[in-house]
Amino acid sequence: MQIVGGTKKHALSRGHLGCLGEVATLNVARGCPGGCTFCYARCLSGAPPPGSLLLYRDLPRQLESELDRRRTPPPSFVILCTATDPFLGGDEVVQTTRGCLRVLVERNIGISISTRGLIPDDVVELLARHARHVRVTVPLVCLDEAYTRTWESGTASPRSRLFLVQRLLRAGVSAVEVRLEPLVPFVNDATDGIREVVSALVGLGLKSAVVSFMHLRPGVAEQVQREAPELGPLVLGGFTPDEFQPPTGKFQHLPLQMRLAGLKRLQRIAREQGLRLSACHCQNPGIPARQCPVEPPELPRPVGEQLPLIE
Numbered sequence: 001m002q003i004v005g006g007t008k009k010h011a012l013s014r015g016h017l018g019c020l021g022e023v024a025t026l027n028v029a030r031g032c033p034g035g036c037t038f039c040y041a042r043c044l045s046g047a048p049p050p051g052s053l054l055l056y057r058d059l060p061r062q063l064e065s066e067l068d069r070r071r072t073p074p075p076s077f078v079i080l081c082t083a084t085d086p087f088l089g090g091d092e093v094v095q096t097t098r099g100c101l102r103v104l105v106e107r108n109i110g111i112s113i114s115t116r117g118l119i120p121d122d123v124v125e126l127l128a129r130h131a132r133h134v135r136v137t138v139p140l141v142c143l144d145e146a147y148t149r150t151w152e153s154g155t156a157s158p159r160s161r162l163f164l165v166q167r168l169l170r171a172g173v174s175a176v177e178v179r180l181e182p183l184v185p186f187v188n189d190a191t192d193g194i195r196e197v198v199s200a201l202v203g204l205g206l207k208s209a210v211v212s213f214m215h216l217r218p219g220v221a222e223q224v225q226r227e228a229p230e231l232g233p234l235v236l237g238g239f240t241p242d243e244f245q246p247p248t249g250k251f252q253h254l255p256l257q258m259r260l261a262g263l264k265r266l267q268r269i270a271r272e273q274g275l276r277l278s279a280c281h282c283q284n285p286g287i288p289a290r291q292c293p294v295e296p297p298e299l300p301r302p303v304g305e306q307l308p309l310i311e
Contacts, residue, residue: 005056006055008056011059011066023079027082028081036116037228038184038224039223076109077109080113086115113135125171141180141183142188143159143193147187169204178210179280181280185214208276
C-alpha cells in the first residue's frame, strides 16, 4: 500500500448520514486499504488510485488548532472515518487516528468508530479511560477465512475481530456493537454461517447485534464484477432499482420481499441463541428497523420513532 500525504481545508466536516441527519465527521485518509469488494469508499469521486492511500498526517494538529480557535461550541460527538478505516493501512494511519482520538476525548467530545482492523493496546486503553464518550462498531458477518481473503482481503481476520471485541469489553468499553454487514446474497448469508457468528457473539456476552443487507452505490457493481468474476453475476442479478433512492447518487437494493424474508430468518436464528438482531434503519429502507445507535451512551440520542422489529 503506497501512502501519499495530503492536506484538508478543515479537519471536521459535516456529513449527512441516514437517520442521523447532519453530523460532524472526521476522515484521517481518503481511500481505503481494506480492499473489500463491496466497498463504496474506493469508488468515491477523488479517491486515490488502487493500491494507494491519501493520508492526512497533520490532521491531529489541525484538529486541535481548529477546536481551540472555535467561537462556537464544539460538536457533542464526532463520527470517525465514514469514508475509510481508521486502523487499516499501517503504522502511519494508526498514528494519525490515535492523535485525533486523543484530541477529541481529552475535550470530552464523544466519538464513534467503526473498524475492520485491529486497535492497538494503547488506543484501547485510551478509549477505556474515556469509555463514557466512546462507541465502537466492529463489522463481522462471516467467520470463514476464505470469504475474508476474497471479499475483505485487506482486513483483520474474523477471529482477530472477535478478540478485539473481547479486549474492548474487558477494558471497560461497554458501548461495543457488532454489525453483520453487509449480507451479500449467495456469498455470506447462509444459515450455518450466520448461526456460527451468532454463537460467537453470544459467547462474548453480547445481547444484541445489527444487520444490514448489501446495497449498490455508484461504482460498486463494476467493482464486484471485476473482483469477484465467479459469483459477481449471481450477486448482482438480485439487484433492481427501486423506490428507495437517496437525494444524490443512485442506490440499488435487494427486492423488498427478499430482505424481509432474510431478516425474519436471521432474527429467528439469533433468537434461538438469545441474541436480539435488528436492522439498521438508514441502510435498510423499507423494512422494519431501528435508528442507528451511534452516539455515546451518555449523550442525547437523536429524536425519532423507533420502528418495531419483525420479531
